[in-house]
Amino acid sequence: MTSEHAEDHPHAAHVDRHVRAYITVFVVLMVLTLVTVWVSTLRLGLRLAVTAALGIATVKASLVAGVFMHLSTEKKLIVLGLALTLFFFLFCLLMPGVSDMLNNRL
Amino acid sequence: MSAATLIPYTVEARPDTGLNNVKIGIWLFLASEVMLFGGLFAAYILLRNGAAQWPLGASILSVPMAAANTLVLISSSVTMVMSWASLVRKDFGKFRLFMGLTVVLGLVFMVIKSTEYRAKFHHELFPRTNTFLAIYFTLTGLHALHVLGGMVVNAYLWGPGSAMWKSEPLRFTNRVEAAGLFWHFVDLVWIFLFPILYLL
Numbered sequence: 001m002t003s004e005h006a007e008d009h010p011h012a013a014h015v016d017r018h019v020r021a022y023i024t025v026f027v028v029l030m031v032l033t034l035v036t037v038w039v040s041t042l043r044l045g046l047r048l049a050v051t052a053a054l055g056i057a058t059v060k061a062s063l064v065a066g067v068f069m070h071l072s073t074e075k076k077l078i079v080l081g082l083a084l085t086l087f088f089f090l091f092c093l094l095m096p097g098v099s100d101m102l103n104n105r106l
Numbered sequence: 107m108s109a110a111t112l113i114p115y116t117v118e119a120r121p122d123t124g125l126n127n128v129k130i131g132i133w134l135f136l137a138s139e140v141m142l143f144g145g146l147f148a149a150y151i152l153l154r155n156g157a158a159q160w161p162l163g164a165s166i167l168s169v170p171m172a173a174a175n176t177l178v179l180i181s182s183s184v185t186m187v188m189s190w191a192s193l194v195r196k197d198f199g200k201f202r203l204f205m206g207l208t209v210v211l212g213l214v215f216m217v218i219k220s221t222e223y224r225a226k227f228h229h230e231l232f233p234r235t236n237t238f239l240a241i242y243f244t245l246t247g248l249h250a251l252h253v254l255g256g257m258v259v260n261a262y263l264w265g266p267g268s269a270m271w272k273s274e275p276l277r278f279t280n281r282v283e284a285a286g287l288f289w290h291f292v293d294l295v296w297i298f299l300f301p302i303l304y305l306l
Contacts, residue, residue, distance in 0.1 A: 015194045022191070026184045033176050033300075037169065040305035053301035060297045068187045068290045075124055078133050085137040089144040096152035 018067075025067045032060050117276045132284040136291050139252075143295055146248070150241050150302065161238050163304040166231065168222055172304045175218050176296060182211035183293040186260075186286045193279040198271055201282070205264040208289070212257040219250050242303055249299060252292045259285050 039052045066072040071079065115127040123130060154160050163169075189204035226232075226239070233243040263282055270278040 012195045015191045019188070019191055022184055022187050026180065029180045030177060033173065033180065036301055036305065037173050040164070040169075040301070046306075050306055053305055054298075057298050057301050061294050064183060064290055064294050064297065068183050068293075069287055077123055077125065078129070081133060081137060082140075085140050089140050092141070092144040092148040093151065096148055096155055100155055 021067050025063045029060055029063060032056055117280060126280060128280045128284050132287050136287065139291060146245055150245065153237050153241055157237055163306060166238070167304050168225070169304050171218055171222050172300055175215050176300050178211050178215050178218070179293045179296050182208050183290050185211060186289045190279065190282045190286050193282055202264060205260060209257055209260050209264060212253055212260065215253055216250065219246070245299055245303065249292070249295055256289045256292055260289065
């Protein structure tokens with residue numbers, strides 16, 4: 001196996017650029033973690049608290065997936081596979097709420 | 107016949123997918139993991155919606171410990187990705203340093219988690235005590251098992267598994283990348299577990 005066959009293997013020059021992004025994302029994630037804790041002390045209503053906490057968590061998760069897991073530069077096949085998974089994941093998450101709503105109407 | 111010949115496309119990209127099998131394999135596995143945790147997150151929502159009363163996580167659990175664990179896991183994600191970047195730069199010494207740090211940070215996470223669990227058991231708070239604690243122990247227990255599994259793989263790659271670097275450096279780099287993807291996923295799950303269990 002020679003390196004010229006490794007078509008999807010990154011080169012050192014690209015990695016140098018990535019490393020700067022890793023450090024930036026690391027600092028942002030640390031700050032957002034502290035912001036999450038601070039927001040939880042504000043005694044917001046439940047709806048607002050859930051929106052804020054999950055909103056910040058989603059931003060943090062997107063940074064981890066996009067930068068650390070290289071999803072932002074990943075091949076379409078992987079992204080499509082994950083989009084399909086995400087659809088079923090959201091279906092799982094929303095099912096309890098939708099079932100509650102339907103029960104209340106009946 | 108070398109192992110690389112026996113297992114196809116561990117380094118080079120498949121012509122049909124444009125990806126090597128290591129990457130396809132780990133992403134398919136992570137997709138199944140998303141559904142595993144997705145089912146449990148749905149169970150959490152269902153239990154919480156159906157409960158007459160639901161305690162605020164912070165009234166039972168330790169927010170400072172969980173926040174510290176969040177910072178520890180995020181740090182370990184950075185050291186993990188830096189260990190992979192070191193291999194791409196062909197700096198094996200730095201790889202050993204960053205991978206070693208990742209294992210140590212995983213260990214710190216587990217020590218903090220077990221301290222938290224011990225405090226709960228000391229106060230006679232068990233999974234059977236109430237629904238909140240049942241789902242708390244299920245979610246964090248399953249997550250801790252994933253951390254443990256990741257630590258075992260990372261420790262292997264740091265130690266005996268790193269011998270592959272001399273014979274098949276690209277294949278070894280791909281292994282570290284796959285282990286890293288799993289480790290970042292574990293971090294990603296914790297990013298959601300922290301607010302829903304401890305802060306809401």
